[in-house]
Amino acid sequence: MRRYAAIAAALAGAALVLSGCTSEGASDTAAEETAAAEAPAEEAPAAEAPAASDDCTYYWLAANITHPFYVEGKAGWNKAAEELGVKAELVGPLDPDVQQQVAFLEQIIAQPDQTCGLYMYAIDYNTVGPIMKKVREAGIPVINGNGDSEDKTIRDAFIGTDNVALGRAGSVLACDALGGKGTVGIVSFITAQNHQERVRGFEEGIKANCPDVKVLPVSPNDGTAEGAFTAANGLITSNPDVNLIWATDAGSPGVARAVEERDLVGKILVVGTDRTAEQIEAIKKGVVSATITQDTTTENYVGLYMLDWLRKGLQVPETVITKSVVIDANNVDTL
Numbered sequence: 001m002r003r004y005a006a007i008a009a010a011l012a013g014a015a016l017v018l019s020g021c022t023s024e025g026a027s028d029t030a031a032e033e034t035a036a037a038e039a040p041a042e043e044a045p046a047a048e049a050p051a052a053s054d055d056c057t058y059y060w061l062a063a064n065i066t067h068p069f070y071v072e073g074k075a076g077w078n079k080a081a082e083e084l085g086v087k088a089e090l091v092g093p094l095d096p097d098v099q100q101q102v103a104f105l106e107q108i109i110a111q112p113d114q115t116c117g118l119y120m121y122a123i124d125y126n127t128v129g130p131i132m133k134k135v136r137e138a139g140i141p142v143i144n145g146n147g148d149s150e151d152k153t154i155r156d157a158f159i160g161t162d163n164v165a166l167g168r169a170g171s172v173l174a175c176d177a178l179g180g181k182g183t184v185g186i187v188s189f190i191t192a193q194n195h196q197e198r199v200r201g202f203e204e205g206i207k208a209n210c211p212d213v214k215v216l217p218v219s220p221n222d223g224t225a226e227g228a229f230t231a232a233n234g235l236i237t238s239n240p241d242v243n244l245i246w247a248t249d250a251g252s253p254g255v256a257r258a259v260e261e262r263d264l265v266g267k268i269l270v271v272g273t274d275r276t277a278e279q280i281e282a283i284k285k286g287v288v289s290a291t292i293t294q295d296t297t298t299e300n301y302v303g304l305y306m307l308d309w310l311r312k313g314l315q316v317p318e319t320v321i322t323k324s325v326v327i328d329a330n331n332v333d334t335l
Contacts, residue, residue, distance in 0.1 A: 147194025167201025
């Protein structure tokens with residue numbers, strides 16, 4: 001009973017975070033998403049779960065898994081695993097190799113009794129979606145995290161960021177920093193659907209709120225700081241008039257490094273996404289103006305509880321949106 005109470009408390013906390021998304025930077029549909037999160041999940045019912053062995057494992061399948069971005073998320077994931085008394089692992093390629101994600105999903109399908117549940121950070125849902133559907137058909141609970149799939153039948157639920165809203169929040173920072181005029185570049189892991197959504201929100205926000213700001217074509221990277229550094233260097237070389245660069249993930253330290261090495265600090269502003277030790281230090285140094293953080297600790301903590309709940313045959317919210325917060329020089333020492 002105490003364990004069920006802990007799960008309920010975790011979800012109640014997430015619902016409060018979701019309700020908080022109606023504040024500045026949240027999506028216009030936050031109220032609808034709140035209602036969806038509070039209602040029992042009816043869409044895409046899961047198949048009957050197989051009789052899992054006592055040593056089955058909950059898997060969080062991601063990519064670039066040694067990236068500092070995962071530090072906070074792993075803290076939440078591991079805390080939930082300890083509280084629940086379950087085995088839970090972060091697995092996946094060390095680079096953005098979607099075929100390695102596919103291979104791991106195929107292993108899960110081959111031995112479904114060894115997997116308690118799947119928590120998915122997909123590189124490309126178009127590629128892994130058909131195999132994720134087979135995972136569900138094998139009776140394994142599936143939750144998408146961080147970014148949702150367009151096809152809702154491949155998962156039981158989603159918990160994470162409203163990525164379009166995150167992009168809009170980035171556009172507000174850019175508009176304010178530039179005073180409504182200038183040229184903006186974007187460095188993005190653009191092959192990932194959640195980053196495409198962030199870019200879309202950013203471009204929509206710029207068009208609506210500061211149409212005199214020119215947005216350059218996206219400079220793609222591979223989701224690593226080194227990739228962001230390379231992409232930013234190419235962007236600056238091709239567009240020496242750029243005034244601000246927005247990184248759609250935790251690659252802003254790589255962008256900042258490119259700006260620093262060219263002695264352009266203050267001339268080119270940098271806005272990031274997510275929170276790592278390197279990003280916080282760059283804000284303190286004044287190289288990065290701000291970063292929009294995702295609450296990955298809550299996301300992954302609650303996400304594991306939700307998987308455990310599904311495995312026990314209980315209902316979970318179909319969609320839970322976590323809150324994003326802006327960190328800049330004004331609050332970097334307190335957040």
